[in-house]
Amino acid sequence: MKNIVIGSGPAGRLGSLELGKLGEDVTLIEKNHIAGTCLNEGCMVVCALTDITKFIDENNRFNNYGFLKSQLDISYEKIVEKITETQEKLRYLNQLENESVGNKVVYGEAKIEDGEVTVGNETFEWDNLMIATGARPFIPDIKGAEFGLTNKDILKLDEVPEKLNIIGGGIIACEIANIYATLGSEVNVIARSKFLKDLGSETKSYVLDKIIPHVNVMENTDVAEVFKDRVVTGDGDELEGVAFFATGRVPNSEIAKGFVELNSDNTIKVNEMMQTSVDNVYAAGDVTGGYQLTPVARMEGITAARNMARYSNKVTYNCIPQTLSLNTEVSFVKNEKIDLNDDEKATIAIPGIAGPGAFWKILEGNTGYTEIDFDKNNNKINRINSISPSSTSDVAYLSYLMRMDYDLDDYGDFLEIHPSTDTNYKIIKNLWL
Structure with missing residues (x-):
């Protein structure tokens, strides 16, 4: 049977790899770069930068203790250059991994019209289809929002911002705050409700006091307007610095609109086998909502793949670390x-x-x-x-x-x-x- 997987993030890449291992005919279609947000704009970029900030943190500690005397000269431009080089190597390996099980990798923007999958002028026949198109940063309806940065812009910066206003109160907001505060930015975090609300109060206090003590966290605070060099809060306070949106993500489900059933938040509706409302059409990863985590996306992609290959499999969500x-x-x-x-x-x-x-x-x-x-x-x-x-x-x-x-x-x-x-x-x- 012919299987098409649209999107090569953790869900699509692992799903197509699983199908290939099971001996299925697979075409993996990717719009931009293989490995999706995780490698190219998300987790791996954050981890790479955090490796640098850990080193800076240790260097400062050892200098304070007096047994190490060193002065760091940090080049953000060079850090970005080396992250990009590493990404290129990993993209090559990820493509090679999929091709090693017989899968075909096609680059271009897929479209679904009347049940047909096309890329440019080419039409792809399919018996099973997996939609794993991921998600993108959510930009709230705030005046001047076009001036704000997101995780997509991290590797486009020429230098570390002198002042940074992070809008959002979740994991991404905290990670970005830690990175740029350690690199030398003056950082404000502006949370509409509570900061890190999924953590216990003592754990949250430890994070604020011991790990990101130089970050100014403002809870229960709205942003009224964003400018190129400052933000204005709902209380009228002006905070100098660039705005960075860490306000959640929205699904890239436009490709499926009118083809499969969507939930009220525009995520693709699936059951525990990752099946959509259309026979032999599956969806996995961030485009389905829920836990937007790489390991969960992998699990969903593999579950969908096994069902596409007629090996009955169900996904369960509990005790997700x-x-x-x-x-x-x-x-x-x-x-x-x-x-x-x-x-x-x-x-x-x-x-x-x-x-x-x-x-x-x-x-x-x-x-x-x-x-x-x-x-x-x-x-x-x-x-x-x-x-x-x-x-x-x-x-x-x-x-x-x-x-x-x-x-x-x-x-x-x-x-x-x-x-x-x-x-x-x-x-x-x-x-x-």
Whole structure:
């Protein structure tokens, strides 16, 4: 059967790769660059810049301690140049990976008209179709919004902005604030409601006080107007600096309008098998809404691909781990299917330990913080907020236990790697079992 995948972000790229591995005939169509937002404008760009800011943070710390004397001369232009070079290499490898299983990669803008898929003047026949066209930054209806930057503009900047006003209060806003504050910008974060509302209050306080102390966070504040060199809040305050929108994302679902059923927010409506309202048409990734995370998009793309190849598969969303890429990682997960009351819940909060990346932070009392809610009656983890250099792996491990509904006693045989996963040992084996 002929399979067409439109969009080569995490959902489309992994979905097409899965189809190819299953021996299917696959054409992957990409409008711009293979690997989508994650590699070209999103996660990987943030991670690359955060690697730089971690180095700057460590350099400043060691200078303050007096055993290292160095002065950094940072070239943002050169950083962008090397990120771009790396992206080109990864694009080549991602295309080669898809082609290695027999897939055909076509570049150009796909259109769907009367059920036909076309790119330019070429029409592609299909038996199964996956729409994985992703999402783009949401720009709120604010006067002067055209002057604002988004994640698409990070690699277009010639230099680090002297002053930056980030509009938004979520993960992206926090990550961008950390990057540019460390690089030397004077940063304001303007949140319409609460900042980092998915984090516990103590974890959020730690982030503000210990990780991004030089960032000015303004909660419950609206932006009335944006200018090229300043923003004006709803209260009439003028804040000098460039505006950066981190206000969410909207689906690139225009291609599917009138072809498949859309939800009220214009995301493509799918079931747990990633099927749309049209037979043999599937959708996956950010264009379907929900968790706009690379691992979730991959999971959805692979699920859609297996169903396209007639291997019945369903996707489930629970205990999805998330992280903030900061100078010290902040990771969190919650069991969305359980809402414990105070009588059912036990909470343990501990400071971070002196593992990798944290030893030299002990002198300043900045080794991290972890807070976990337990279900006392069922002996299971319900929620985790963790700040530590190893939190991304720690929370990934623990979220798996939560997702598989394991009892905490089953964790007794876990053997940690000292010192990288000592946090797991301290949280679970030492404090609970």
